[in-house]
Amino acid sequence: MTTISGTNTTAMRGFRRAAAVIGILSISLTACATSAPEAEPAAGSAGEGPQFEFLDAGDGVAIRTGDDWSLPAGVTPASNSGFFSEEASTSDHVFTRSVDVSWRQIQPEAGELDRTSSGEAQGMSFASLDDQLAEQGPFWMRIFASGETWAPDWVVEDCGVSTYGPDYDGQRHLPIWDECVWGHLMDTYETLFVDGGLAADPQLAFVYVPGAFTWAEFDYEMITAAVDAGDLDLKTYLSWYDHAWTDLADLFGDNANKLVFTGEDYPWGPFGADDDLLAKQAVEAGLGIRTGITELSNFHLSEAPAYGSRVLPNGHMVLDDTLPVHDGTRIVATENECYNDCGYETDDPYYAVRQSNLKALQLHTNWIYVVPEPSYFAEYPEHWDWVRLSMGQTAETSADAWAALRDAEDMYWAGDEAGPFDGEWETRPWVRNLERWLVQVDEPGSVAHRSDVDVHTEVFEPDNGEAHEGLATDVAGGDTGFVFELDARFAAASSGSSDPVVKVTYLDEGTGTFTVDVGDWSSPEIERTGDGQWKTATVALPDDAFDADNTRFRVSLSDAADDLTVRFVRVVRA
Template sequence: MTKIITQQAGRNRRLRSAIAVGLALTVASVTACGQGPAASEQVNASDDGPAFPFLDAGDGVAIRDGDDWSLPADAGVAANSGFFSEEASPSDHVYTRSVDVSWGQIQPEPGALDRESSGTAQDMSFEPLDEQLEGPDTFWMRVFASGEEWAPQWVVDDCGVSTYGPDYDGQRHLPIWNECVWGHLMDTYQTLFIDSGLADDERLTFVYVPGAFTWAEFDYEMITAAVDAGDLDLETYLSWYGHAWTDLADMFGDNANKLVFTGEDYPWGPFGTDDDLLAKQAVDAGLGIRTGITELSNFHLSEAPAYGSHILPNGHMSLDDTLPVHDGSRIVATENECYNECGYETDDPYYAVRQSNLKALQLQTNWIYVVPEPSYFAEYPKLWDWVRLSMGHTAQNSPDAWAALRDAEDTYWAGDETGPFNGEWQTRPWVRNLERWLVQVDKPGSVAHRSDADVHTEVFEPDNGTAHEGLVTDAANGDTGFVFELDARFAAASSESSSPVVKVTYLDSGSGAFTVDVGDWSSPDIERTGDGQWKTATIALPDDAFSDDDTTFRVSLGDGADDLTVRFVRVVKA
């Protein structure tokens, strides 16, 4: 296939750790976009439960302005989930800090580790290893290995290798695929993590691997440089790749779930289709997976086999959460802090933060890298609190299920010749919705249509395409509502534990009412005022709303009502 070659490989995280180190981690209470907390509604932020009260259905229906991210008081943090950063910030629920070392810092000479020397990489300074490991708090790790200034000189001399580059930060890198270089690196990993017992340390949450290239993220820029220089071919690369991740998984044994591969499906590499699914190969070897670019929420990650996410013929995405990578023991991570940092800029940060987090949750990530200030924790605390309490949950134990209704352009797949679809993707390159255990289903009389009420174009950059937020009815042509199908596992858990509510975020334009209908039951009318504002209606459902045979419900226009635009629908175990 013909690749769409961009600078993506080099922009994943241009300044990530630089801004993380340079910015303060304290936040203040700020009201913006309806997300800031009033003093009367803020709950103790040190608690693991919701920091804000649940907005219930009142006497059956309650309507409030804006988005509604509230969760019931018994919603809790999922096991093996959380925010991570360079520094801990407990007041922001960021409990997991980084421990970073360079290869040359901890093994300047062959043999035993140097645990008392400081180091540098990517213009960051690292304290000695033992100093960084002090204290009871949890941490994640990076070994900056491949950079010419990170790696020990004795490795270069012993292996007789050249370096490649410069990368986008002006660095040159060792060929990590060289069997001699890789062997020495694995010896260092053995000494650092296994012989010292660090892999068994309960404080160690996860390790980014393999430690290459820029920012210790496995982009293909240097691999391409080696191919262009005539020093690397596909056979040699795949020979190394075929054992690299099993080397690590076998070494870590029962702790292999702490390993996080930092590459990606469909990389910007030199080998055409032969490198398309190599990230999945790493996951199949037992590793976790991480992406660094969900800020570009429409681009490239719709078809992501390593995460189990696939584009269906009708343009919806499905995600197979029965895959081992989602078994709850591994790390599925992303990084959401580059909104008005890292070379990005937006005048609508709330939209960008919201969409990147919806994308992260659609991929069913359980860990998210944040830096509270550039991640807009102070400005949008309700949104981030919802994310904290959502990630890592399963269909059976999640407090909610949801569908973000939209049509968005994934420009990575814009060429008809690209990808695995063979003409099967009927709406290409338009992707319908972001869905998590709740699917919007087109049926006769309930076909959803693209809305022009809230259109965003090229947020951050052209690759992010155009997104139409919200879908609309077409009553004149017989489409008078939206049908939703709830995951049977979520529905069963909901019926066992509580009475569900439905939250519908809609544009209050036009006139006329709508209802939520389940079987023969209909909610009270939800009247529109026509003031043009986005609002969320919360509707209490009957106790027996869903059965084993039917988990559907409908948002229906009333007789004579104008068309309705809906942007977000949530089912909450209330």
């Protein structure tokens, strides 16, 4: 089977989840003292605005050391967005807890559900369904269904199926693609979610489906095992797959937007290109989508059709947020909790947290699984507050648009024979930037160049490749600035907004000044001191800087200035 750096991807993700659950059982989720100078985040409601003061432009330009994640007062979270975890932690704005059961627990015998018995799966113990649901507040769900010790014995007997495995946890799994097994599981889903009214419960945020395999995440390890055993072929698999997700969507009806497919585009499966786009098929059936590995922020998710993300010939990614999966009603989720946990380790957790969240937002996720302590909530509260208020926003509602300037390898696509590109990706496997409604544009005199001032190699895994954070001018070659273009929808929604600003995070090296230019208007000159620190210049813009017909601006070096490296640019509107 395909591996990542010698580690099976299923095992890697499952180990993440096991470590996270163990961590939850052993730590307090209450926010610790923070390093932020303003204040600790306060406990409150899901609709709370920014927990930190907006850093404005003062008299025109304000320069501060480090990154700046601040947002204007009055910004509120998007609807259908949030942090979720095994346990709620209101002080960390984690309001959505899990409700987990095994199939055997809730239906040990054919017929009615057992709502009062406890259960277990993956080494976790579950209280009864009724006890878990008695707790008030929003929740998400998993039914651990496929494991030999998760599934009811009567299903195995009635369907006459064999199991496959063991997986890396020593578990064997039922063939969920078997029509008899699937039929019984759908009957259980109908009894629980439809007849029992749970699908329509406003406290139910979403359900991970289909409940297979290891850690109830739909990886291809067991599918590959069945193929290797000679018990499964592509025709049989697709015959089931082609109706499985419409079965679920039809079952949930008006609540199908609560279903979250836990598989992925381009899975490590046994069918070559024939299974590449099956996650997209699940989304087209009406389900949401989830990935579990944005900590590896450079790897595999550049070309992600289920999310609408694709790589352009020039190496930039573009995301089609007009797809139904981004209509605001469905779930687009990821899981960012493994930085110095779950078998991962880094001596620069801030970098890892920052990049994984930028990647999550580039994919336009609206829900992120977190565990406050290993997710570094206490250490980086301003950043996580920005993420909380950014998830789920649209070009029309977001308070900011941004571009993270960089060149990074996506090693999943390092082989020229892989993928749909046919030689069209000119910089392969290098991906240019992470962008959200703001695009860095190369044009004569403003071509951005790879910078070597901040290089990160193989963070967490060799497959995470090499990343050069920041792009640079090339004065000697005639490139003396950077051009940026706003999404027309964001620009139109900005028309008439007061006190807009541009925030430019740059390396304070060299000499000479730079300005931010919008049309015929130029900002005061921004001085460099040459102290070698990353800084953010906040620049006040004219109130009418942007509208549907005015979407561009430039960061321009003054005459005789040294080259400038820029890492992050944000347009923030009040």
